[in-house]
Amino acid sequence: MRGRLTAGTMLAALLMNVTLAGCGAALPDGADGQLADDWAPVAEVKAVVPEAGTCLDTRPTPSGSSWDKAVPCISSHYSEIAHVGTFTGDTEPSPAQLAAAYAECDTRSAAYLGRPWWQARLQVHISIPMTRAWEGGARWFRCDLVQVESANWDDTWVARTGSLKGAVPADLLVSCGSAVAKGEFIDSMTEVPCATAHNSEYIGFFRAPLTTPYPKSDRQWTALYRQCSELAAGYVGVSKTQWYKLPTVAWLAYPEAWAAGDRRVRCTVYFGTKKIKKTVKGSKGNGVPYF
Structure with missing residues (x-):
């Protein structure tokens, strides 16, 4: 490790050098022999704050x-x-x-x-x-x-051009999807137009309370599905009792983000092996599988 002088020691050394160099010589007019008393005070350093729109x-x-x-x-x-x-x-x-x-x-x-x-x-x-x-x-x-490349994954970030302020491009909006199940979980979900054959549809979003643990048990998952079902009922236009007949998918923030306080949950309705070619929004269950 290389040594260095502290600021105070450096200033003392400079003052001594000046004094020795000027020994026996008269000071110029207007000089009082004090180096630091005429320095302007250093302004307080303030943190740089980012700006919206950047x-x-x-x-x-x-x-x-x-x-x-x-x-x-x-x-x-x-x-x-x-x-x-x-x-x-x-x-x-x-x-x-x-x-x-x-x-x-x-x-x-x-x-x-x-x-x-x-x-x-x-x-x-x-x-x-x-x-x-x-x-x-x-x-x-x-x-x-x-x-992101897909609304359902956290780490597929996409570089883009143009500002999103005031206008989200229509091709970025999330609607229907082709979901592939693997056991009790959805292995993948590819977004497709609702006019094409699909077995899932995005219906809403909520943030779970801060006290909600990252789900591990069936009981914890059921609590999230219940909230998704309530969103689905309003989206389709049916009673909550009717909507519990249809499975929903809850997409959570990844565990690290959840632990940091991000409790976001996206909700999707899922028709299993059944496929339709229309949106279920406002349908009141007409033409929806399992109704």
């Missing part, structure tokens, strides 16, 4: 930097900042604060897009300052919009 050529990460590379939105990019919020307090955000930040991101990104982000092949990722930036006073959180 596009970033970076993939989403839990900890962001105000120096993440910004690019024009007409250029290829991965993220677009829909909103920048602020944490309060001196300690790094707790799961409860993160959950509140996610809720704020949901609301503000919908205003930014002109519609809820979860109606499209988009995700909202929250990014907070790195530890050193937090210790330096940064308290912002970023709501980053990211396009």
